[in-house]
Amino acid sequence: MILPISADLIAEHNHAHAAALDEDYAALGRKLARVGIDIEAVKDRVAGFSVAVPSWGAGRGGTRFAKFPIPGEPTNIHEKLEDCAVINQLSRVTPRVSPHFPWDKVSDYGALREEAASLGLGFDAVNSNTFQDQPGQAHSYSTGSLSSTVAATRQQAVEHNIECIEIGRQLGSTDLTVWVGDGTNFPGQQDFARSLDRYLEAAAQVYAALPDDWRMLLEHKMFEPAFYSTVISDWGSSILAAQELGPKAKCLVDLGHHAPNVNIEQIVARLHRFGKLGGFHFNDSKYGDDDLDSGSINPHQLFLVFNELAEAEANPRDGFRPSYMIDQSHNVTDPIESMLSSAEAIAQCYAKANLVDRAALHAAQEANDTMMAFQALRRAYTLDVSPILAKARVEAGGAYDVLAVYRDSRYRDRKAQERRAVGLGAGIV
Numbered sequence: 001m002i003l004p005i006s007a008d009l010i011a012e013h014n015h016a017h018a019a020a021l022d023e024d025y026a027a028l029g030r031k032l033a034r035v036g037i038d039i040e041a042v043k044d045r046v047a048g049f050s051v052a053v054p055s056w057g058a059g060r061g062g063t064r065f066a067k068f069p070i071p072g073e074p075t076n077i078h079e080k081l082e083d084c085a086v087i088n089q090l091s092r093v094t095p096r097v098s099p100h101f102p103w104d105k106v107s108d109y110g111a112l113r114e115e116a117a118s119l120g121l122g123f124d125a126v127n128s129n130t131f132q133d134q135p136g137q138a139h140s141y142s143t144g145s146l147s148s149t150v151a152a153t154r155q156q157a158v159e160h161n162i163e164c165i166e167i168g169r170q171l172g173s174t175d176l177t178v179w180v181g182d183g184t185n186f187p188g189q190q191d192f193a194r195s196l197d198r199y200l201e202a203a204a205q206v207y208a209a210l211p212d213d214w215r216m217l218l219e220h221k222m223f224e225p226a227f228y229s230t231v232i233s234d235w236g237s238s239i240l241a242a243q244e245l246g247p248k249a250k251c252l253v254d255l256g257h258h259a260p261n262v263n264i265e266q267i268v269a270r271l272h273r274f275g276k277l278g279g280f281h282f283n284d285s286k287y288g289d290d291d292l293d294s295g296s297i298n299p300h301q302l303f304l305v306f307n308e309l310a311e312a313e314a315n316p317r318d319g320f321r322p323s324y325m326i327d328q329s330h331n332v333t334d335p336i337e338s339m340l341s342s343a344e345a346i347a348q349c350y351a352k353a354n355l356v357d358r359a360a361l362h363a364a365q366e367a368n369d370t371m372m373a374f375q376a377l378r379r380a381y382t383l384d385v386s387p388i389l390a391k392a393r394v395e396a397g398g399a400y401d402v403l404a405v406y407r408d409s410r411y412r413d414r415k416a417q418e419r420r421a422v423g424l425g426a427g428i429v
């Protein structure tokens with residue numbers, strides 16, 4: 001396997017920080033040992049954690065207005081995979097890529113799978129795209145896709161999703177993520193009940209094409225590109241649709257797809273309670289679906305989400321195996337750097353959630369001791385777990401300081417010489 005960053009460079013950097021890391025890790029180990037926690041066991045759990053990166057996140061995203069490309073951006077799925085390999089080589093926490101079709105279409109998916117494997121990568125959930133028209137497409141999605149009033153359009157959307165399943169089988173995926181941009185911009189534009197009926201009927205055809213070991217992840221979003229109503233607007237619509245479709249249909253929570261200030265961690269607990277929590281799209285936001293870097297605005301919310309996931313893991317229901325993925329738009333940063341930083345923020349929250357003293361939390365909850373219940377969470381949240389993450393990363397061959405090694409490697413500069421420039425234009429949705 002030939003990985004994009006020099007192993008010698010990583011080793012040289014790690015060597016320079018080895019003594020400091022050992023010291024920090026030992027100090028944190030002593031602190032945790034005082035409360036009966038074995039740091040090695042926590043490190044092993046962290047080493048087993050992973051989050052997928054989105055193929056489309058490797059390029060510079062944008063807003064509705066424009067994007068500002070950078071030299072050396074990837075221009076196709078092959079270059080995106082190479083960039084994703086850099087992220088995983090340095091972080092050792094992002095071994096899978098989630099592709100989006102038709103954006104990532106190629107002629108030979110078996111070869112693409114091998115190419116990814118040669119870079120140390122596998123494929124995660126496949127994503128269908130019925131939220132924008134493609135050149136030469138027979139029917140426009142301007143009337144909606146799976147819920148369109150036009151039968152031929154619904155059929156086209158069903159066929160595209162089934163094609164994505166077929167591609168995913170070749171890539172080794174086992175999940176299809178379905179987000180539709182269907183909705184309305186004006187009161188009265190469509191009938192709420194009938195549009196949901198149409199969606200359910202079309203989605204059932206996609207569901208029927210799922211292989212036995214596959215899941216269909218329904219991603220809700222309350223706005224954009226439709227701004228009055230959307231068909232799968234919230235977790236309520238999502239879970240009802242998933243329940244109607246069947247056991248292989250689960251709900252996917254994109255952190256940016258809710259009304260402002262909604263209690264997302266409670267949604268996570270609710271979906272899990274009914275065996276319907278399928279996966280996540282991690283990102284952060286201040287206003288809407290801002291698609292900012294994970295943990296950059298509200299890291300506490302991310303921790304509280306992982307706290308619910310830790311509870312769910314301790315009390316699994318209905319084959320709990322959430323699929324974790326980043327879904328961000330990197331408008332002003334190098335996407336590789338954003339995903340390195342985001343993956344670290346996500347893994348930190350996972351580690352902190354694992355450090356919550358659950359017995360103390362549950363005892364305080366039972367005794368209605370509000371302050372001590374809150375403190376059980378607070379103690380874990382305020383811990384600096386970075387030595388645990390760094391130790392796990394370095395032991396797996398990654399970099400102690402992922403951003404420093406990435407910058408030192410001058411990877412982007414080298415790609416700027418090799419890759420053709422990407423054009424201006426709108427960003428992603």
Ligand code: PSV
Binds near residue numbers: 179219221281289
């Ligand atoms: C929609 O906003 C979304 O979150 C969906 O996951 C899409 O597939 C993705 O963004 C890419 O634009």
Ligand code: MN
Binds near residue numbers: 219254281327
């Ligand atoms: Mn998403």
